[in-house]
Structure formats: structure tokens, C-alpha cells
Amino acid sequence: MIDHEVQFKKFLQKQGLKLTRNRARILEAAFSVHEHFDAEKLYDLIKADNVSLATVYRTLPLLLEAGLITRTVRIGGRDRFEHILGHPRHAHWLCENCHAVIETDLSALLPAINKEARALKFDIQNISINISGLCWKCKGGANDSQ
Amino acid sequence: MIDHEVQFKKFLQKQGLKLTRNRARILEAAFSVHEHFDAEKLYDLIKADNVSLATVYRTLPLLLEAGLITRTVRIGGRDRFEHILGHPRHAHWLCENCHAVIETDLSALLPAINKEARALKFDIQNISINISGLCWKCKGGANDSQ
DNA sequence: TTTCATTTGAGAATCATTTGCAACAAAGAC
DNA sequence: GTCTTTGTTGCAAATGATTCTCAAATGAAA
Known part of the structure; x- marks a missing residue:
């Protein structure tokens, strides 16, 4: 098994x-x-x-x-x-325009998160980080404004 | 207005x-x-x-x-x-047991996030960080296991 | 005040998710 | 083995948040 x-x-x-x-x-x-x-x-x-x-x-x-x-x-x-x-846990970068989902490692953020958790005496079970916006392909094109 | x-x-x-x-x-x-x-x-x-x-x-x-x-x-x-x-933007700490929502400032995480964004050429519009688990009140009590 | 596009309320329609229920297993007790 | 009890499942129906339709209302501009 x-x-x-x-x-x-x-x-x-x-x-x-x-x-x-x-x-x-x-x-x-x-x-x-x-x-x-x-x-x-x-x-x-x-x-x-x-x-x-x-x-x-x-x-x-x-x-x-x-x-x-x-x-x-x-x-x-x-x-x-x-x-x-x-x-491994990662952050999700979600493009509002083309709906692509990019994943990145959490290691850069974990130390800060764990520190905060200790301060709060919080027992972490799950971390979800979602960042939305425009990916490099869409930031110039498709959407002319913003 | x-x-x-x-x-x-x-x-x-x-x-x-x-x-x-x-x-x-x-x-x-x-x-x-x-x-x-x-x-x-x-x-x-x-x-x-x-x-x-x-x-x-x-x-x-x-x-x-x-x-x-x-x-x-x-x-x-x-x-x-x-x-x-x-x-100001903050992270949410969600207790699975009592459903309390604790908020903390994002400032400790922003530098790392922004750095990543630059590397990805990603245009951030919205950041959502949710961490679930057990708050200090619940980590010992209510839920005997875990 | 006419015109033309946008808004809106009301209720119907959608659609992911949950539930009720009756038929099915699994695991012990005998 | 055969009961019994308790958890599991497929199916269909229910739920409930969100979206859509449409006709009436409103707003801005001329």
C-alpha cells in the first residue's frame, strides 16, 4: 500500500x-x-x-x-x-486575463509565516496563497487599460 | 463625495x-x-x-x-x-474548529512577494493569503486529537 | 422632451455541491 | 457460515449561491 x-x-x-x-x-x-x-x-x-x-x-x-x-x-x-x-506547498499566481495559473515555491515566505504563527500560537494545517493580476503575456496586450 | x-x-x-x-x-x-x-x-x-x-x-x-x-x-x-x-492588506488565519478569523499584517511578507512578482513579470492586483489550522484556544481543547 | 444606452427589480434559470434513502458491503459476534 | 450492526454508495431530488432574462425605469445628452 x-x-x-x-x-x-x-x-x-x-x-x-x-x-x-x-x-x-x-x-x-x-x-x-x-x-x-x-x-x-x-x-x-x-x-x-x-x-x-x-x-x-x-x-x-x-x-x-x-x-x-x-x-x-x-x-x-x-x-x-x-x-x-x-x-511542495506553493503560491498560485492567477492571471485575470488568460486564467493561466503559475506556481511558485513558498520557501521564501515560510520563515515569516512560521514566525507569525508562533506569535499567534496558531497551529498551521494549510496555507493558501493566491495572487491575482496580469501575467507577463497579458500585462501589455489584450487588456489595453490598467 | x-x-x-x-x-x-x-x-x-x-x-x-x-x-x-x-x-x-x-x-x-x-x-x-x-x-x-x-x-x-x-x-x-x-x-x-x-x-x-x-x-x-x-x-x-x-x-x-x-x-x-x-x-x-x-x-x-x-x-x-x-x-x-x-x-491594509492582511493575511487571514482561519480556525477550522471555532471558525474564528484572525488577521495579521502583510508587511512581513510583501518584500518577498514583490520580489517574486518582479521575477515573474507579474502585475499584482490582489493578494489573498489564507492560513487554516487551529487557533490557540482550540489547539489543546475541543479537538482532542491532532 | 426625445433619444439611446445603461440599470434595475423580480423571478426564473444555472450549476456546483449536498442530502435522503434504499440497497449494499464489511467486520465481528455467535 | 449466518446474524447484526454500522458504515458506504448510487441515484435522484434538494439546496442554495450566483447569474441571467426581460420589460420597465432611469440618466445623460442633445
């Missing part, structure tokens, strides 16, 4: 829940995508296995609580997520 | 739009709340003036584009905003 599957199973057991075939399938799908995904995307990946969209929606919060995925940007009215293991 | 009203009017004119009584009312409401608010909240504040919820929803994106408000945390499936003028 893969690393994150073990982690998920442990988490589930602690809540008296089970690691079912469906849940394992969803977890696997989430880790097979190395970019953002939304519920629909996962569903597309596994619907062949007769997993319903409702189950995907039911599983997402579990993965979230288990600390295996994280909620990131919201695009087109849809929540988007990404897996965490082997996917 | 207040500062941010001037700003809004300018913005609207640039798009061939008008600063109507309703829009001014919504802007005013947005600036009267010194915390996060959602569409419904603004609506409650001004429905006595016969402004419809639809108009609130229609105006929010304008305020956003005009750089007068910013989208922050999403709670209970609702988009939340806050005004910007006189309300």
Missing part, C-alpha cells in the same frame, strides 16, 4: 471509517494528477469504475481533513484542489 | 458606466462594514432602500475590478469580501 494510502487509512480508522475501494480509487486519482483538479475532473478519471460523483464529493472533505489534499484556487465557480505529498 | 466614491466613479466612467444611487449605496455599505462581508450581508444593510440582491451581485464584480474591495475567505459556500481603502 502506498504511503498516502496508509496515511488515509489511519485517518479514516481514527474516525471509525473504512478505506473502501472507492475511496482508495479517488485517492489514487487525486495523486495521479499533478496539477489542480476539481471534483468533476476526478470523476472523469474514475467513472469507468462505477464511482459516482456524489462519492467523489463525499470523499473530498475526508482527504482534506486527512491533510492529503488542499483547496487552492476557485475557478469558474468550482472548488479546485491539489494533492500535498511530493507536491 | 468621499474618496472611494470618486475612485469608483472614475472607474465606472472609464467603462462607460454610471455611478447610480444604488451603486453608491452598495459601495457605502461595503465601507461601513469593518470586517468580512458577503453579498447577503450588504443586501441586509440596504434592502430598506429598495436595492435588490441581484444588483448587489452585479455590483460586487465592479467594486472588485475597481480595486475597492477584495475577495477573501470563502465560508459556508459563500464568497466573502472586504474593502481595501484604510484597510
Whole structure:
């Protein structure tokens, strides 16, 4: 059983829940995508296995609580997520014009964030940094003003 | 006319739009709340003036584009905003347990963010930093595990 | 006060997400 | 094995925030 599957199973057991075939399938799908995904995307990946969209929606919060995925940007009215293991935390730069998403490492920001956390006695579970604006391609063109 | 009203009017004119009584009312409401608010909240504040919820929803994106408000945390499936003028940018620390929202200044992080932006040639319009976890009150109690 | 474009309220329509429910498993207890 | 209990799932229906439609209202300008 893969690393994150073990982690998920442990988490589930602690809540008296089970690691079912469906849940394992969803977890696997989430880790097979190395970019953002939304519920629909996962569903597309596994619907062949007769997993319903409702189950995907039911599983997402579990993965979230288990600390295996994280909620990131919201695009087109849809929540988007990404897996965490082997996917170091990063900031998202979202272009308002072309909707490109650029990712950058958080390491430059982490020291300052952790310092703040200590001061607040806050236990960090998830960090989400989204910066919107115009990417280099769009800052001159498409949008003539601003 | 207040500062941010001037700003809004300018913005609207640039798009061939008008600063109507309703829009001014919504802007005013947005600036009267010194915390996060959602569409419904603004609506409650001004429905006595016969402004419809639809108009609130229609105006929010304008305020956003005009750089007068910013989208922050999403709670209970609702988009939340806050005004910007006189309300320096800050990070949000969201407690998963008691849902408290703590705000901290961004100044410690801005230099690093701006540096990154320069490297990416990215034009920042909006920065949203949300850190979730457990606040000091909840990290020991309520939730026995974790 | 005519004209023409923009706004608006009201309610219907959308669409992601949640839920209710009945049928299904899984894991023990016997 | 066979009960029993408890969690799981697919399906369809419900929910609820947000968006859209459209006809009436308003505003600016001539």
C-alpha cells in the first residue's frame, strides 16, 4: 500500500471509517494528477469504475481533513484542489486575463509565516496563497487599460 | 463625495458606466462594514432602500475590478469580501474548529512577494493569503486529537 | 422632451455541491 | 457460515449561491 494510502487509512480508522475501494480509487486519482483538479475532473478519471460523483464529493472533505489534499484556487465557480505529498506547498499566481495559473515555491515566505504563527500560537494545517493580476503575456496586450 | 466614491466613479466612467444611487449605496455599505462581508450581508444593510440582491451581485464584480474591495475567505459556500481603502492588506488565519478569523499584517511578507512578482513579470492586483489550522484556544481543547 | 444606452427589480434559470434513502458491503459476534 | 450492526454508495431530488432574462425605469445628452 502506498504511503498516502496508509496515511488515509489511519485517518479514516481514527474516525471509525473504512478505506473502501472507492475511496482508495479517488485517492489514487487525486495523486495521479499533478496539477489542480476539481471534483468533476476526478470523476472523469474514475467513472469507468462505477464511482459516482456524489462519492467523489463525499470523499473530498475526508482527504482534506486527512491533510492529503488542499483547496487552492476557485475557478469558474468550482472548488479546485491539489494533492500535498511530493507536491511542495506553493503560491498560485492567477492571471485575470488568460486564467493561466503559475506556481511558485513558498520557501521564501515560510520563515515569516512560521514566525507569525508562533506569535499567534496558531497551529498551521494549510496555507493558501493566491495572487491575482496580469501575467507577463497579458500585462501589455489584450487588456489595453490598467 | 468621499474618496472611494470618486475612485469608483472614475472607474465606472472609464467603462462607460454610471455611478447610480444604488451603486453608491452598495459601495457605502461595503465601507461601513469593518470586517468580512458577503453579498447577503450588504443586501441586509440596504434592502430598506429598495436595492435588490441581484444588483448587489452585479455590483460586487465592479467594486472588485475597481480595486475597492477584495475577495477573501470563502465560508459556508459563500464568497466573502472586504474593502481595501484604510484597510491594509492582511493575511487571514482561519480556525477550522471555532471558525474564528484572525488577521495579521502583510508587511512581513510583501518584500518577498514583490520580489517574486518582479521575477515573474507579474502585475499584482490582489493578494489573498489564507492560513487554516487551529487557533490557540482550540489547539489543546475541543479537538482532542491532532 | 426625445433619444439611446445603461440599470434595475423580480423571478426564473444555472450549476456546483449536498442530502435522503434504499440497497449494499464489511467486520465481528455467535 | 449466518446474524447484526454500522458504515458506504448510487441515484435522484434538494439546496442554495450566483447569474441571467426581460420589460420597465432611469440618466445623460442633445
